[in-house]
Amino acid sequence: MASPALPEISKPKIVDGPGGYVLEDVPHLTDYIPDLPTYPNPLQDNPAYSVVKQYFVHVDDSVPQKVVVHKDDPKGIHFRRAGARQKVYFHSDDVHACIVTCGGLCPGLNTVVREIVCGLHHMYGVKKVLGIDGGYKGFYAKNTVYLNPKVVNDIHKRGGTILGTSRGGHDTSKIVDSIQDRGINQVYIIGGDGTQRGAALIFEEIRRRGLKVSVAGIPKTIDNDIPVIDKSFGFDTAVEEAQRAINAAHVESESFENCIGLVKLMGRYSGFIAMYATLASRDVDCCLIPESPFYLEGPGGLFEYIEKRLKEDGHMVIVIAEGAGQELLSQSIQSTTDASGNKLLQDVGLWISQSIKDHFSKQKMPINLKYIDPTYMIRAVPSNASDNVYCTLLAQSAVHGAMAGYTGFTSGLVNGRHTYIPFNRIIEKQNKVVITDRMWARLLSSTNQPSFLRPSTNLLSNENGSQKSSDKKVTH
Ligand SMILES: Nc1ncnc2c1ncn2[C@@H]1O[C@H](COP(=O)(O)OP(=O)(O)OP(=O)(O)O)[C@@H](O)[C@H]1O
Ligand SMILES: O=P(O)(O)OC[C@H]1O[C@](O)(CO)[C@@H](O)[C@@H]1O
Numbered sequence: 001m002a003s004p005a006l007p008e009i010s011k012p013k014i015v016d017g018p019g020g021y022v023l024e025d026v027p028h029l030t031d032y033i034p035d036l037p038t039y040p041n042p043l044q045d046n047p048a049y050s051v052v053k054q055y056f057v058h059v060d061d062s063v064p065q066k067v068v069v070h071k072d073d074p075k076g077i078h079f080r081r082a083g084a085r086q087k088v089y090f091h092s093d094d095v096h097a098c099i100v101t102c103g104g105l106c107p108g109l110n111t112v113v114r115e116i117v118c119g120l121h122h123m124y125g126v127k128k129v130l131g132i133d134g135g136y137k138g139f140y141a142k143n144t145v146y147l148n149p150k151v152v153n154d155i156h157k158r159g160g161t162i163l164g165t166s167r168g169g170h171d172t173s174k175i176v177d178s179i180q181d182r183g184i185n186q187v188y189i190i191g192g193d194g195t196q197r198g199a200a201l202i203f204e205e206i207r208r209r210g211l212k213v214s215v216a217g218i219p220k221t222i223d224n225d226i227p228v229i230d231k232s233f234g235f236d237t238a239v240e241e242a243q244r245a246i247n248a249a250h251v252e253s254e255s256f257e258n259c260i261g262l263v264k265l266m267g268r269y270s271g272f273i274a275m276y277a278t279l280a281s282r283d284v285d286c287c288l289i290p291e292s293p294f295y296l297e298g299p300g301g302l303f304e305y306i307e308k309r310l311k312e313d314g315h316m317v318i319v320i321a322e323g324a325g326q327e328l329l330s331q332s333i334q335s336t337t338d339a340s341g342n343k344l345l346q347d348v349g350l351w352i353s354q355s356i357k358d359h360f361s362k363q364k365m366p367i368n369l370k371y372i373d374p375t376y377m378i379r380a381v382p383s384n385a386s387d388n389v390y391c392t393l394l395a396q397s398a399v400h401g402a403m404a405g406y407t408g409f410t411s412g413l414v415n416g417r418h419t420y421i422p423f424n425r426i427i428e429k430q431n432k433v434v435i436t437d438r439m440w441a442r443l444l445s446s447t448n449q450p451s452f453l454r455p456s457t458n459l460l461s462n463e464n465g466s467q468k469s470s471d472k473k474v475t476h
């Protein structure tokens with residue numbers, strides 16, 4: 001991707017309070033544009049909301065990052081609670097918003113687009129909402145389309161994104177030039193970790209130019225690799241859809257002698273989809289993810305386990321995440337990247353199928369192997385009911401935040417509460433399955449697969465890349 005001259009980075013807003021209370025706050029337009037006028041929130045006259053006692057969020061409301069605590073613990077890190085504020089920093093008639101979707105597809109993208117448009121329109125009377133076509137590059141190289149509640153009315157029932165999406169093409173200066181030239185003052189950016197990194201650069205450049213423009217991110221990824229938040233929208237839908245492939249693999253494997261049903265699922269660097277799909281199904285005998293290295297040959301290896309399962313049961317199901325075992329694949333093939341700089345992976349599903357077939361053919365043990373690769377099918381579907389509600393709340397939170405003058409934030413769920421999280425916390429690392437956590441232990445106990453840990457493996461040093469144990473996600 002293009003890397004324009006880096007703008008000066010703003011300092012994180014950390015507010016300390018008594019008892020070890022820390023608020024990791026998000027930027028506000030008034031941080032760099034003093035004396036901005038405020039307006040009463042139009043929601044106070046909205047009949048739908050007037051019945052709600054305390055509809056407006058208290059200015060001091062915050063949500064703790066850690067909810068399991070001991071009595072002497074400091075209060076710890078908090079994030080600003082999302083929601084409507086009594087005062088807003090934009091007059092409805094002056095708002096010119098835009099929405100862009102970037103990165104891979106994810107169930108619920110259209111719902112988020114719909115609810116930003118409808119939220120702005122119905123709650124705040126905002127009429128000018130521009131859809132940017134085809135991801136970041138759409139700001140400067142593509143067409144735009146005006147969106148209104150009528151245009152987006154039915155889109156949540158469709159998979160994909162009506163706006164189109166892309167990888168690569170992030171050019172901060174050109175994007176901000178386009179925002180400035182068009183007179184846009186609220187930017188809603190829906191996308192994964194890469195997208196949020198791009199959004200952080202856009203925010204910094206806007207701040208550097210002193211523009212009254214709020215930048216709000218909505219985290220999207222079926223991989224669930226965005227840190228801090230409970231989970232990303234569309235993840236549940238993707239896991240549900242993956243069940244269909246696993247069920248098929250199970251039916252196939254039960255119907256043939258010595259049959260292995262093998263399913264490859266998405267998950268480039270994080271194995272959450274494979275782990276949750278396995279835990280949900282209960283038909284899976286082995287789940288392989290990028291965070292848990294495995295090996296094929298010898299005692300404790302995959303081949304030994306397959307042989308045991310086939311001899312005992314006559315069939316088995318294996319789920320493999322696309323990023324698993326990449327280190328075992330041929331090193332001779334040069335690794336390439338996509339337009340966004342993400343590593344393009346080799347097909348571990350085909351490789352492992354062939355390796356298993358070759359091994360058992362050498363052993364003179366006849367096997368059947370049915371390989372199912374539902375890759376894009378799990379993310380090209382519309383979001384399920386609960387993801388739809390989740391997307392609605394994320395979108396509405398983003399709208400409330402931007403109207404209230406907050407900027408440089410991602411709208412995210414933390415311990416079941418909607419919050420505004422500063423970009424620096426969202427982009428500092430990737431969320432990964434922690435194989436020393438209870439959830440992975442539950443998986444191992446449900447599949448009975450080997451842990452593939454050689455006696456020499458140091459579990460602590462294997463605690464998955466960038467994730468510090470002190471701030472890893474809580475598993476239940
Ligand atoms: N470090 C970065 N700085 C600026 N822009 C970036 C950065 N990383 C990615 N982008 C831009 O963000 C957009 C999406 O990035 P990417 O293709 O990595 O997908 P993503 O948002 O991580 O979503 P997912 O991985 O779930 O598909 C691309 O247009 C890319 O150019
Ligand atoms: O082929 P594409 O569209 O680049 O997307 C593939 C990648 O997108 C993801 O679904 C993340 O959005 C990864 O799991 C996968 O590796």
Ligand SMILES: [Mg+2]
Pocket residue numbers: 103192193194221
């Ligand atoms: Mg990504």
